[in-house]
Amino acid sequence: xxxxxxxxxxxxxxxxxxxxxxxxxxxxxxxxSLDTEVTVDLGLFTFGDAAAARSALATLATATLSVAxxxxxxxxxxxxxxxxxxxxxxxxxxxxDIVTQATLxxxxxxxxxxxxxxxxxxxxxxxxxxxxxMFAALGALVLFVAFVARTVAAxxxxxxxxxxxxxxxxxxxxxxxxxxxxxxGDPHAATARVExxxxxxxxxxxxxxxxxxxxxxxxxxxxxxxxxxxxxAVQEALLGxxxxxxxxxxxxxLPAGASPEALGELESAFGYGEERRMAGDVAFPIRAxxxxxxxxxxxxxxxxxxxxxxxxxxxxxxxxWIEQETAHPIRVDPEGEPRLLARAPSIDDLVVxxxxxxxxxxxxxxxxxxxRLIAWLELIEARAARxxxxxxxxxxxxxxxxxxxxxxPPQSRRSLPxx
Numbered sequence: 001x002x003x004x005x006x007x008x009x010x011x012x013x014x015x016x017x018x019x020x021x022x023x024x025x026x027x028x029x030x031x032x033s034l035d036t037e038v039t040v041d042l043g044l045f046t047f048g049d050a051a052a053a054r055s056a057l058a059t060l061a062t063a064t065l066s067v068a069x070x071x072x073x074x075x076x077x078x079x080x081x082x083x084x085x086x087x088x089x090x091x092x093x094x095x096x097d098i099v100t101q102a103t104l105x106x107x108x109x110x111x112x113x114x115x116x117x118x119x120x121x122x123x124x125x126x127x128x129x130x131x132x133x134m135f136a137a138l139g140a141l142v143l144f145v146a147f148v149a150r151t152v153a154a155x156x157x158x159x160x161x162x163x164x165x166x167x168x169x170x171x172x173x174x175x176x177x178x179x180x181x182x183x184x185g186d187p188h189a190a191t192a193r194v195e196x197x198x199x200x201x202x203x204x205x206x207x208x209x210x211x212x213x214x215x216x217x218x219x220x221x222x223x224x225x226x227x228x229x230x231x232x233a234v235q236e237a238l239l240g241x242x243x244x245x246x247x248x249x250x251x252x253x254l255p256a257g258a259s260p261e262a263l264g265e266l267e268s269a270f271g272y273g274e275e276r277r278m279a280g281d282v283a284f285p286i287r288a289x290x291x292x293x294x295x296x297x298x299x300x301x302x303x304x305x306x307x308x309x310x311x312x313x314x315x316x317x318x319x320x321w322i323e324q325e326t327a328h329p330i331r332v333d334p335e336g337e338p339r340l341l342a343r344a345p346s347i348d349d350l351v352v353x354x355x356x357x358x359x360x361x362x363x364x365x366x367x368x369x370x371x372r373l374i375a376w377l378e379l380i381e382a383r384a385a386r387x388x389x390x391x392x393x394x395x396x397x398x399x400x401x402x403x404x405x406x407x408x409p410p411q412s413r414r415s416l417p418x419x
């Protein structure tokens with residue numbers, strides 16, 4: 001739950017700007033009250049009298065709001081161009097950037113501080129409050145410079161790909177079903193127990209309560225409801241799937257005579273939203289990187305270098321997924337009783353998602369990228385075999401690439417590796 005709260009706070013764009021607004025108002029009242037109690041002359045800024053101070057505050061408030069408005073308007077245009085050339089999903093990484101949020105919060109805080117201080121200014125010049133206004137303006141300018149430098153660098157295709165891949169690594173660390181219940185102490189016994197309960201208890205369909213992407217499964221709520229009603233929930237839909245209201249997302253096996261509320265409590269553990277997010281959804285970063293590669297390979301963009309970089313990150317994400325320790329799909333309560341049979345994408349699912357569409361685009365038009373795809377797929381196949389399981393999807397993709405290469409013109413086949 002703390003991890004999920006942190007993720008929600010990071011995704012909430014208005015949090016830091018809202019804190020800046022509130023902080024500016026609060027700071028203005030605190031500083032003017034403090035000025036009446038103590039007399040402090042820092043000697044850093046000279047305003048002459050209250051009239052000059054009012055003029056400075058008015059100029060400061062106007063300038064900060066104008067700069068913030070113009071800057072973010074231009075930035076939104078730049079981001080729109082980046083999303084049209086790469087993928088609309090890249091906007092998520094910018095929206096969640098802490099520097100962007102802090103910069104907007106600093107400008108709004110400085111504006112509200114200057115505005116409120118201007119209204120509270122009396123005939124006596126508040127030296128400490130005015131110095132605070134100047135320091136706030138300087139701090140906002142420092143953040144502004146950092147914001148511009150970061151945005152210019154972040155709009156480069158290679159950096160966008162790197163940020164998506166970084167978000168993907170965070171998604172892997174919190175991959176569903178981590179955080180729900182516990183891993184079974186004896187996986188074989190837990191599997192047998194799940195099969196026994198599925199045969200013995202009648203199944204009731206779990207249906208979506210709204211239309212949207214399945215974003216998460218509330219582990220605490222599901223475990224609490226499952227223990228209360230002695231139920232076993234079997235998840236069928238994957239995180240990131242687009243679900244229609246009333247669509248089946250799983251099955252609940254409940255004892256005979258279970259209360260009618262039991263099914264509703266289990267259904268409420270599945271959360272939906274208007275757009276996908278990285279937390280727990282391993283397939284989403286791969287989908288985003290694949291979209292970047294597809295857009296780069298389109299005739300309108302024709303940027304094979306960006307496509308190659310994106311597919312390299314896809315490969316790295318899948319390799320990380322293979323090599324990391326994943327949570328067991330059977331989740332048990334503190335007594336060791338299975339309560340959830342979770343569903344997460346397999347390695348084959350991720351390979352098909354990451355390579356299938358790109359393969360069909362590069363087979364005829366981009367033989368050099370086809371060479372790279374074959375090498376990456378063979379690497380994935382070898383790592384999967386070393387981890388203890390074959391990757392049939394990777395082998396199938398390689399076979400399809402080689403079959404198409406055999407039918408390609410000689411000038412294209414020269415770019416493909418000898419077997």
